Amino acid sequence: MAALAKPAQLKHVDVNDKSAPVIDSEVKLREAPQKKVLEELGKEHALKHVDDKEKKDASEPKIDATIKIGEAPQKAILTEVQTAVAHKEVKKEITQEHQLKHVETKDSAAPKIDADAHIKEAPQKQVFAEIGKEHALKHVDAAAKHDASGPKIDPNVHVGEAPQKAILTEVQAAVALKEIKKEIVQDHTLKHVETKDSAAPKIEADFKLREAPQKQVFAEIGKDHSLKHVDDKEKHDASVPKIEPTAHVGENPMKAILSEVQAAAAHKEIKKEITQEHQLKHVETKDSAAPKIDADVHIKEAPQKQVFAEIGKDHSLKHVDDKEKHDASAPKVDPTVKIGEAPQKKVLEELTKEKK
Numbered sequence: 001m002a003a004l005a006k007p008a009q010l011k012h013v014d015v016n017d018k019s020a021p022v023i024d025s026e027v028k029l030r031e032a033p034q035k036k037v038l039e040e041l042g043k044e045h046a047l048k049h050v051d052d053k054e055k056k057d058a059s060e061p062k063i064d065a066t067i068k069i070g071e072a073p074q075k076a077i078l079t080e081v082q083t084a085v086a087h088k089e090v091k092k093e094i095t096q097e098h099q100l101k102h103v104e105t106k107d108s109a110a111p112k113i114d115a116d117a118h119i120k121e122a123p124q125k126q127v128f129a130e131i132g133k134e135h136a137l138k139h140v141d142a143a144a145k146h147d148a149s150g151p152k153i154d155p156n157v158h159v160g161e162a163p164q165k166a167i168l169t170e171v172q173a174a175v176a177l178k179e180i181k182k183e184i185v186q187d188h189t190l191k192h193v194e195t196k197d198s199a200a201p202k203i204e205a206d207f208k209l210r211e212a213p214q215k216q217v218f219a220e221i222g223k224d225h226s227l228k229h230v231d232d233k234e235k236h237d238a239s240v241p242k243i244e245p246t247a248h249v250g251e252n253p254m255k256a257i258l259s260e261v262q263a264a265a266a267h268k269e270i271k272k273e274i275t276q277e278h279q280l281k282h283v284e285t286k287d288s289a290a291p292k293i294d295a296d297v298h299i300k301e302a303p304q305k306q307v308f309a310e311i312g313k314d315h316s317l318k319h320v321d322d323k324e325k326h327d328a329s330a331p332k333v334d335p336t337v338k339i340g341e342a343p344q345k346k347v348l349e350e351l352t353k354e355k356k
Contacts, residue, residue, distance in 0.1 A: 011097055024190075074253070075256065078257065114305060114308065116305075117309075118312045147333075148331060148333055150331070151331050152332050153333075155334075155336075155337075164343060168351065172354060175354065
Protein backbone atom coordinates (compact mmCIF):
# COMPACT_ATOMS: atom_id res chain seq x y z
CA MET A 1 0.00 0.00 0.00
CA ALA A 2 2.93 2.36 0.76
CA ALA A 3 4.38 1.73 -2.72
CA LEU A 4 1.10 2.67 -4.38
CA ALA A 5 0.88 5.96 -2.45
CA LYS A 6 4.26 7.20 -3.78
CA PRO A 7 4.07 9.50 -6.85
CA ALA A 8 5.38 7.94 -10.06
CA GLN A 9 8.55 9.39 -11.59
CA LEU A 10 7.53 10.36 -15.13
CA LYS A 11 10.07 10.58 -17.95
CA HIS A 12 10.45 13.92 -19.72
CA VAL A 13 9.27 13.72 -23.34
CA ASP A 14 9.76 16.37 -26.02
CA VAL A 15 6.50 16.65 -27.90
CA ASN A 16 5.86 17.98 -31.36
CA ASP A 17 2.20 19.00 -31.45
CA LYS A 18 0.78 18.71 -35.00
CA SER A 19 -2.87 18.74 -33.98
CA ALA A 20 -3.45 22.32 -35.22
CA PRO A 21 -4.76 22.53 -38.82
CA VAL A 22 -2.38 23.60 -41.61
CA ILE A 23 -3.52 26.97 -43.01
CA ASP A 24 -1.97 28.47 -46.14
CA SER A 25 -0.41 31.92 -45.83
CA GLU A 26 -2.79 33.22 -48.53
CA VAL A 27 -5.86 32.43 -46.44
CA LYS A 28 -7.28 35.46 -44.57
CA LEU A 29 -9.62 34.99 -41.64
CA ARG A 30 -12.41 37.52 -41.30
CA GLU A 31 -13.33 38.94 -37.92
CA ALA A 32 -16.16 37.03 -36.23
CA PRO A 33 -19.45 39.00 -36.12
CA GLN A 34 -20.18 37.91 -32.53
CA LYS A 35 -18.40 40.95 -31.06
CA LYS A 36 -20.68 43.42 -32.91
CA VAL A 37 -23.75 41.36 -32.10
CA LEU A 38 -22.92 41.37 -28.35
CA GLU A 39 -22.33 45.15 -28.44
CA GLU A 40 -25.68 45.62 -30.18
CA LEU A 41 -27.43 43.46 -27.60
CA GLY A 42 -25.88 45.48 -24.74
CA LYS A 43 -27.33 48.77 -26.04
CA GLU A 44 -30.69 50.11 -24.91
CA HIS A 45 -33.52 49.97 -27.46
CA ALA A 46 -36.77 51.86 -27.43
CA LEU A 47 -39.57 49.35 -27.82
CA LYS A 48 -42.90 50.28 -29.32
CA HIS A 49 -45.85 49.86 -26.97
CA VAL A 50 -48.48 47.42 -28.26
CA ASP A 51 -51.95 47.14 -26.71
CA ASP A 52 -53.45 43.78 -25.89
CA LYS A 53 -55.97 44.23 -28.69
CA GLU A 54 -53.20 44.59 -31.27
CA LYS A 55 -51.16 41.65 -29.97
CA LYS A 56 -51.02 38.57 -32.17
CA ASP A 57 -48.93 35.63 -30.91
CA ALA A 58 -47.29 33.82 -33.84
CA SER A 59 -44.39 32.36 -31.87
CA GLU A 60 -45.43 28.75 -32.34
CA PRO A 61 -44.39 27.22 -35.68
CA LYS A 62 -46.95 26.10 -38.23
CA ILE A 63 -46.32 22.42 -38.89
CA ASP A 64 -47.64 20.57 -41.90
CA ALA A 65 -49.39 17.29 -41.09
CA THR A 66 -47.35 15.45 -43.76
CA ILE A 67 -43.97 16.53 -42.33
CA LYS A 68 -42.14 13.87 -40.31
CA ILE A 69 -39.36 14.90 -37.96
CA GLY A 70 -36.37 12.55 -38.20
CA GLU A 71 -33.83 11.77 -35.55
CA ALA A 72 -31.21 14.45 -34.93
CA PRO A 73 -27.75 13.53 -36.29
CA GLN A 74 -26.02 14.99 -33.22
CA LYS A 75 -26.34 11.67 -31.40
CA ALA A 76 -24.26 9.77 -34.00
CA ILE A 77 -21.73 12.64 -34.20
CA LEU A 78 -21.35 12.67 -30.41
CA THR A 79 -20.75 8.90 -30.39
CA GLU A 80 -18.03 9.22 -33.08
CA VAL A 81 -16.34 12.08 -31.17
CA GLN A 82 -16.35 10.11 -27.91
CA THR A 83 -14.90 7.04 -29.69
CA ALA A 84 -12.11 9.13 -31.28
CA VAL A 85 -11.23 10.76 -27.92
CA ALA A 86 -11.16 7.37 -26.15
CA HIS A 87 -8.99 5.90 -28.95
CA LYS A 88 -6.56 8.83 -28.63
CA GLU A 89 -6.32 8.41 -24.83
CA VAL A 90 -5.73 4.64 -25.12
CA LYS A 91 -3.07 5.13 -27.82
CA LYS A 92 -1.32 7.75 -25.66
CA GLU A 93 -1.37 5.41 -22.64
CA ILE A 94 0.06 2.50 -24.68
CA THR A 95 2.99 4.50 -26.09
CA GLN A 96 4.12 5.70 -22.66
CA GLU A 97 6.88 3.94 -20.75
CA HIS A 98 5.84 1.96 -17.67
CA GLN A 99 7.96 0.89 -14.73
CA LEU A 100 7.08 -2.78 -14.15
CA LYS A 101 7.38 -4.27 -10.68
CA HIS A 102 9.72 -7.24 -10.24
CA VAL A 103 7.75 -10.40 -9.42
CA GLU A 104 9.16 -13.74 -8.36
CA THR A 105 7.09 -16.53 -9.90
CA LYS A 106 6.55 -20.10 -8.84
CA ASP A 107 5.61 -22.47 -11.66
CA SER A 108 2.97 -24.98 -10.53
CA ALA A 109 1.67 -25.77 -14.00
CA ALA A 110 3.14 -29.29 -14.05
CA PRO A 111 0.57 -31.97 -13.11
CA LYS A 112 0.79 -33.55 -9.68
CA ILE A 113 1.41 -37.32 -10.06
CA ASP A 114 1.36 -39.76 -7.17
CA ALA A 115 4.59 -41.61 -6.41
CA ASP A 116 2.97 -45.02 -6.94
CA ALA A 117 1.54 -44.08 -10.37
CA HIS A 118 3.33 -45.79 -13.31
CA ILE A 119 3.08 -44.29 -16.81
CA LYS A 120 3.35 -46.76 -19.62
CA GLU A 121 5.29 -46.01 -22.79
CA ALA A 122 3.17 -44.28 -25.44
CA PRO A 123 2.32 -46.56 -28.41
CA GLN A 124 3.03 -43.84 -31.01
CA LYS A 125 6.59 -45.08 -31.54
CA GLN A 126 5.36 -48.53 -32.61
CA VAL A 127 2.54 -46.97 -34.67
CA PHE A 128 4.95 -44.75 -36.60
CA ALA A 129 7.25 -47.71 -37.21
CA GLU A 130 4.28 -49.73 -38.51
CA ILE A 131 3.24 -46.86 -40.78
CA GLY A 132 6.72 -46.64 -42.30
CA LYS A 133 6.66 -50.29 -43.40
CA GLU A 134 5.41 -51.42 -46.79
CA HIS A 135 1.93 -52.95 -46.88
CA ALA A 136 0.22 -55.04 -49.54
CA LEU A 137 -3.08 -53.35 -50.32
CA LYS A 138 -6.10 -55.35 -51.34
CA HIS A 139 -7.31 -54.73 -54.88
CA VAL A 140 -10.90 -53.41 -55.07
CA ASP A 141 -12.93 -53.43 -58.28
CA ALA A 142 -14.81 -50.34 -59.40
CA ALA A 143 -18.12 -52.19 -58.90
CA ALA A 144 -17.27 -52.93 -55.26
CA LYS A 145 -16.14 -49.37 -54.47
CA HIS A 146 -18.36 -47.33 -52.11
CA ASP A 147 -17.10 -43.83 -51.40
CA ALA A 148 -18.53 -42.71 -48.07
CA SER A 149 -16.06 -39.89 -47.40
CA GLY A 150 -18.50 -37.06 -48.12
CA PRO A 151 -20.94 -35.89 -45.40
CA LYS A 152 -24.57 -36.92 -45.53
CA ILE A 153 -26.75 -33.89 -46.26
CA ASP A 154 -30.54 -33.87 -46.06
CA PRO A 155 -32.10 -32.92 -49.45
CA ASN A 156 -34.30 -30.26 -47.80
CA VAL A 157 -31.26 -28.51 -46.28
CA HIS A 158 -30.42 -25.20 -48.00
CA VAL A 159 -26.91 -23.81 -47.66
CA GLY A 160 -26.93 -20.02 -47.35
CA GLU A 161 -24.50 -17.65 -48.98
CA ALA A 162 -21.08 -17.52 -47.34
CA PRO A 163 -20.58 -14.35 -45.22
CA GLN A 164 -17.00 -13.93 -46.46
CA LYS A 165 -18.23 -11.87 -49.42
CA ALA A 166 -19.82 -9.26 -47.15
CA ILE A 167 -16.77 -9.34 -44.86
CA LEU A 168 -14.49 -8.79 -47.87
CA THR A 169 -16.59 -5.77 -48.91
CA GLU A 170 -16.32 -4.29 -45.41
CA VAL A 171 -12.57 -4.91 -45.29
CA GLN A 172 -12.11 -3.23 -48.68
CA ALA A 173 -14.22 -0.25 -47.58
CA ALA A 174 -12.18 0.08 -44.35
CA VAL A 175 -8.89 -0.07 -46.28
CA ALA A 176 -10.16 2.52 -48.78
CA LEU A 177 -11.31 4.81 -45.95
CA LYS A 178 -7.92 4.48 -44.24
CA GLU A 179 -6.12 5.39 -47.49
CA ILE A 180 -8.44 8.40 -48.02
CA LYS A 181 -7.82 9.67 -44.47
CA LYS A 182 -4.07 9.24 -44.96
CA GLU A 183 -4.26 11.18 -48.23
CA ILE A 184 -6.31 14.00 -46.67
CA VAL A 185 -3.90 14.71 -43.79
CA GLN A 186 -0.89 14.96 -46.12
CA ASP A 187 0.35 18.32 -47.40
CA HIS A 188 -0.64 19.10 -51.00
CA THR A 189 0.85 21.64 -53.38
CA LEU A 190 -2.10 23.32 -55.10
CA LYS A 191 -1.84 24.42 -58.71
CA HIS A 192 -2.41 28.10 -59.46
CA VAL A 193 -5.63 28.61 -61.42
CA GLU A 194 -6.91 31.80 -62.98
CA THR A 195 -10.67 31.96 -62.59
CA LYS A 196 -13.29 33.78 -64.59
CA ASP A 197 -16.40 34.65 -62.58
CA SER A 198 -19.53 34.16 -64.68
CA ALA A 199 -21.92 33.90 -61.73
CA ALA A 200 -23.50 37.29 -62.38
CA PRO A 201 -26.71 37.13 -64.49
CA LYS A 202 -26.44 38.05 -68.13
CA ILE A 203 -28.68 41.07 -68.89
CA GLU A 204 -29.40 42.34 -72.37
CA ALA A 205 -28.31 45.89 -73.20
CA ASP A 206 -31.87 47.01 -74.09
CA PHE A 207 -33.32 45.61 -70.87
CA LYS A 208 -34.32 48.23 -68.26
CA LEU A 209 -34.62 47.46 -64.57
CA ARG A 210 -37.37 49.18 -62.66
CA GLU A 211 -36.77 50.63 -59.23
CA ALA A 212 -37.49 48.23 -56.39
CA PRO A 213 -40.68 49.11 -54.45
CA GLN A 214 -39.08 48.48 -51.06
CA LYS A 215 -38.07 52.12 -50.64
CA GLN A 216 -41.66 53.30 -50.97
CA VAL A 217 -42.90 50.47 -48.77
CA PHE A 218 -40.48 51.38 -45.96
CA ALA A 219 -41.46 55.05 -46.24
CA GLU A 220 -45.12 54.04 -46.02
CA ILE A 221 -44.44 51.91 -42.95
CA GLY A 222 -42.80 54.82 -41.10
CA LYS A 223 -45.89 57.03 -41.44
CA ASP A 224 -48.67 57.24 -38.84
CA HIS A 225 -51.79 55.24 -39.64
CA SER A 226 -55.24 55.36 -38.11
CA LEU A 227 -56.28 51.84 -37.24
CA LYS A 228 -59.90 50.71 -37.42
CA HIS A 229 -61.48 49.77 -34.09
CA VAL A 230 -62.64 46.15 -33.94
CA ASP A 231 -65.21 44.96 -31.40
CA ASP A 232 -64.72 41.74 -29.47
CA LYS A 233 -67.58 40.11 -31.39
CA GLU A 234 -65.82 40.67 -34.73
CA LYS A 235 -62.43 39.41 -33.50
CA HIS A 236 -61.18 36.12 -34.89
CA ASP A 237 -57.82 35.05 -33.45
CA ALA A 238 -56.06 32.72 -35.90
CA SER A 239 -52.54 33.20 -34.51
CA VAL A 240 -52.34 29.68 -33.09
CA PRO A 241 -50.96 27.25 -35.71
CA LYS A 242 -53.47 24.81 -37.14
CA ILE A 243 -52.33 21.23 -36.49
CA GLU A 244 -54.09 18.24 -37.97
CA PRO A 245 -55.42 15.75 -35.39
CA THR A 246 -53.49 12.95 -37.14
CA ALA A 247 -50.13 14.73 -36.76
CA HIS A 248 -47.89 13.28 -34.02
CA VAL A 249 -44.90 15.28 -32.80
CA GLY A 250 -42.12 13.05 -31.49
CA GLU A 251 -40.03 13.65 -28.41
CA ASN A 252 -37.29 16.24 -28.74
CA PRO A 253 -33.94 14.37 -29.18
CA MET A 254 -32.03 17.17 -27.45
CA LYS A 255 -33.01 15.67 -24.08
CA ALA A 256 -31.14 12.43 -24.85
CA ILE A 257 -28.17 14.38 -26.28
CA LEU A 258 -28.01 16.51 -23.11
CA SER A 259 -27.98 13.33 -20.96
CA GLU A 260 -25.11 11.93 -23.04
CA VAL A 261 -23.15 15.19 -22.79
CA GLN A 262 -23.67 15.26 -19.02
CA ALA A 263 -22.55 11.61 -18.78
CA ALA A 264 -19.41 12.41 -20.83
CA ALA A 265 -18.61 15.37 -18.54
CA ALA A 266 -19.13 13.19 -15.45
CA HIS A 267 -16.84 10.52 -16.99
CA LYS A 268 -14.18 13.16 -17.59
CA GLU A 269 -14.40 14.36 -13.96
CA ILE A 270 -14.20 10.75 -12.66
CA LYS A 271 -11.15 10.05 -14.87
CA LYS A 272 -9.49 13.24 -13.58
CA GLU A 273 -10.22 12.18 -10.00
CA ILE A 274 -8.76 8.70 -10.59
CA THR A 275 -5.44 10.01 -11.97
CA GLN A 276 -4.85 12.23 -8.93
CA GLU A 277 -2.82 11.09 -5.93
CA HIS A 278 -4.83 9.77 -2.96
CA GLN A 279 -3.84 9.05 0.64
CA LEU A 280 -5.11 5.52 1.26
CA LYS A 281 -6.23 4.44 4.72
CA HIS A 282 -4.54 1.42 6.31
CA VAL A 283 -6.95 -1.51 6.52
CA GLU A 284 -6.48 -4.83 8.32
CA THR A 285 -8.01 -7.62 6.24
CA LYS A 286 -9.53 -10.92 7.28
CA ASP A 287 -9.44 -13.60 4.59
CA SER A 288 -12.64 -15.64 4.56
CA ALA A 289 -12.24 -16.99 1.02
CA ALA A 290 -11.71 -20.59 2.18
CA PRO A 291 -14.90 -22.69 2.12
CA LYS A 292 -16.70 -23.18 5.42
CA ILE A 293 -17.00 -26.92 6.19
CA ASP A 294 -19.03 -28.25 9.09
CA ALA A 295 -17.24 -30.34 11.70
CA ASP A 296 -19.44 -33.40 11.04
CA VAL A 297 -18.62 -33.43 7.31
CA HIS A 298 -16.17 -36.20 6.30
CA ILE A 299 -14.37 -36.01 2.93
CA LYS A 300 -13.71 -39.38 1.32
CA GLU A 301 -10.53 -40.21 -0.55
CA ALA A 302 -10.65 -39.46 -4.28
CA PRO A 303 -10.96 -42.61 -6.46
CA GLN A 304 -8.30 -41.46 -8.96
CA LYS A 305 -5.56 -43.35 -7.15
CA GLN A 306 -7.37 -46.68 -7.56
CA VAL A 307 -8.26 -45.82 -11.19
CA PHE A 308 -4.60 -45.12 -12.08
CA ALA A 309 -3.56 -48.39 -10.39
CA GLU A 310 -6.18 -50.26 -12.44
CA ILE A 311 -5.00 -48.64 -15.68
CA GLY A 312 -1.40 -49.75 -15.08
CA LYS A 313 -2.35 -53.43 -14.79
CA ASP A 314 -2.31 -55.87 -17.72
CA HIS A 315 -5.69 -56.71 -19.24
CA SER A 316 -6.66 -59.63 -21.47
CA LEU A 317 -8.63 -58.30 -24.48
CA LYS A 318 -11.19 -60.41 -26.27
CA HIS A 319 -10.19 -61.45 -29.81
CA VAL A 320 -12.62 -60.39 -32.58
CA ASP A 321 -12.64 -62.10 -35.98
CA ASP A 322 -12.86 -60.17 -39.23
CA LYS A 323 -16.36 -61.56 -39.84
CA GLU A 324 -17.64 -60.01 -36.61
CA LYS A 325 -16.05 -56.62 -37.29
CA HIS A 326 -18.37 -53.79 -38.38
CA ASP A 327 -16.59 -50.48 -39.08
CA ALA A 328 -19.15 -47.63 -39.00
CA SER A 329 -16.69 -44.76 -38.51
CA ALA A 330 -17.07 -43.38 -42.06
CA PRO A 331 -20.08 -41.03 -42.58
CA LYS A 332 -23.06 -42.25 -44.57
CA VAL A 333 -23.64 -40.03 -47.61
CA ASP A 334 -26.53 -40.24 -50.06
CA PRO A 335 -25.16 -41.04 -53.59
CA THR A 336 -27.40 -38.29 -55.07
CA VAL A 337 -25.78 -35.56 -52.98
CA LYS A 338 -23.25 -33.35 -54.77
CA ILE A 339 -20.91 -31.06 -52.81
CA GLY A 340 -19.84 -27.86 -54.53
CA GLU A 341 -16.49 -26.16 -54.24
CA ALA A 342 -15.96 -24.18 -51.03
CA PRO A 343 -16.00 -20.36 -51.62
CA GLN A 344 -13.13 -19.73 -49.16
CA LYS A 345 -10.52 -20.32 -51.87
CA LYS A 346 -11.87 -17.46 -54.04
CA VAL A 347 -12.20 -15.15 -51.04
CA LEU A 348 -8.58 -15.84 -50.04
CA GLU A 349 -7.39 -15.09 -53.60
CA GLU A 350 -9.32 -11.79 -53.63
CA LEU A 351 -7.84 -10.77 -50.25
CA THR A 352 -4.34 -11.60 -51.53
CA LYS A 353 -4.91 -9.43 -54.61
CA GLU A 354 -6.11 -6.51 -52.47
CA LYS A 355 -3.03 -6.68 -50.24
CA LYS A 356 -0.75 -6.60 -53.31
